[in-house]
Amino acid sequence: MTLDWTTRFSARAAGMTASEIRELLKLLDRPDVVSFAGGIPDPELFPADAVANAYERVLTSNERKLAALQYSVSEGYGPLRAHLAEGAGVGVENVLVxxxxxxxxDFIGKLFVGPGDRVLVTSPTYLGALQAFSPYEPAYDVVAMDEEGPLPDALEARLAAKPRFFYLVPDFQxxxxxTVSLARREAIVALCAxxxxxxxxxxxxxxxxxxxxDLPSLLELDRARAAGEGGFDAxxxxxxxxxxxxxxxxxxRVGWVVAPADPLRRLVLIKQASDLHTSTINQMVALEVAMTTLDRQIPRLRAVYRERRDAMLAALSRHMPAGVSWSRPEGGMFVWLTLPAAVDGARLLARCVEGARVAFVPGAAFFPDRSGTNTIRLSFSLAKPEVAAPAIGRLAEAVGALAQ
Ligand SMILES: Cc1ncc(COP(=O)(O)O)c(C=O)c1O
Incomplete structure (x- = not known):
């Protein structure tokens, strides 16, 4: 007898669906399709030699090579934590790698969210965050945004319902x-506190x-606020x-969480139970490359991505029909298009992959309630201007045809 596995899955797993973005990334393999879909960095800009040298240095260092290959503490590699803590203006005990x-x-979802608990997100928001939180079965509340970020009045109304937390991406979302303006950042920090x-x-x-x-992070603003009330941990x-x-x-795969000591300690326990620790050697390499290369790498990334953003915005201005509007990001990897109400982003994508040979992400995936069907996300991080500009022209024609 064949087992029907779905009868054995937990309710949490039954709700999981494949990421539309991951599915779309497969389109990158089709050489005839120009993909604005995946928000991934351009591999041609990777500091590959610096990474190779760092692995070599770590693995030939008498002090580090054995530790690099050993299990290590769940909190993260001490010197990396110290480096990250210094950058964030907090203590080492406030950092988890x-x-x-x-x-x-995922860990934040696990720490704060149980079935039915309210979680507040912007609408739209990062799809990967929804995927990380959803297995913990939250009920999403949403706050709308304009070009300066979440609307403070709407935020205040949602905060009154006491969600477990408010998740947002304040820079180049x-x-x-x-990007959330300074005034909105100050309002968000004050209101949430x-x-x-x-x-x-x-x-x-x-x-x-x-x-x-550069704008101050919410963390920075919150630290300043908390300083008058007993400090960040309190x-x-x-x-x-x-x-x-x-x-x-x-x-x-090296990231980090900065948090007051109490939730940080709980996150460390979750980390321990989940995977013990992040790869020791990769943490050592990340620190080494961050110290030797990051200051050179960032201006390089900025120059290339700025040119690609500018080329995409210019092509949009040149080709898009009336009734289409788009964001003008000051950084990051994404331009967001709002199409005429009648144009469905998913339908447009199906048409474009075959006809215009252009891929992107339909915007509805980024709305917890799957609204925003007339929006799409374009990533310019891989968009070389000479290829991207004609592709935007073809996309614009497809939008025009569907809008009629
Ligand atoms: C807003 C946002 N947060 C988090 C991530 C996850 O990044 P990583 O796990 O590689 O640090 C991404 C990746 O695309 C992202 O766009």
Missing amino acids: TNGSQQGL NPTGI RHGVPIVEDAAYTRLRYDGQ AGNVLYLGTFSKTLVPAL
Whole structure:
């Protein structure tokens, strides 16, 4: 008798579906399709030699080579934690190294969310965060955004329902490219503290700024607020997620969580139960490459991605029909398009992959309630201008045809 496995799966697993983004990434293998779908860094920009040299140095160092290959503590490699703590202006005890920031999202879901608990997210939000939280069976509340970020009045109304936390990506958001203004950051930090709702700040793209001024993180603003109330451990309200995936290489899988000591200690226990620790050698390599290469790497990434963003925005202006609007991100990897109401992003994609030979992500996937059917996300991180500009032209024609 064949076993019907679905009768054995937990309710949590039954709700899991394949990521539309992962499915779409398969399209990257088709050489005739220009893909604006995956939000991945351009591998041609990877500091591959620096990574190779760092592995070599670690594995030939008498002090480090055996430790590099051994089990290590769940909190993370001490010198890396110290480096990250210094960058964040917190103590070492406030930092946990994770297997990418995606693992931090999962652990935060595990720590805070039980079936039916409210979780507040922006609408739209990072699909991977929804996938990380959803197995813990939250009920999502959403707060709408404009070009300055979440709307404070809507936020305040949602905070009154006491969600477990408010998750947002304040810089060059995945998927919209929107950056939360300083005034909104201050309002969010004050409102969430007043309502006792922790903020989960996902800073995956923060270092990839192409114009404008760096803004203080929510963590920084919250630390300043908490300083007057006994300090970050006593009164801090932000859990901050960092990663080397977008600035160095994603394959090291080194990310980190910064949090007040109490939740941080719980996250360490979760880490221990989940995978014991992040690869020791990869943490050592990440630290080495961060110290030797990051300052050179970031201007390089900024120059290339800025040019690609500019080329995409110029092509959109040149080709898109009336009734289409889009974000003008100051950094990151994404431009967000709002199409005429009648144009369904998923239908457009099906048409484009075959006809226009262009791929992107339909926006509905980023809305917890699957609204936003007339939105799409374009990533410019792999978009070389000479290929991207004509592809945007073909996309615009397909939009025009569907809009009629
Ligand atoms: C907003 C955001 N957060 C987190 C991640 C996960 O990154 P990683 O696990 O590689 O650190 C991504 C990756 O695309 C992202 O876009």
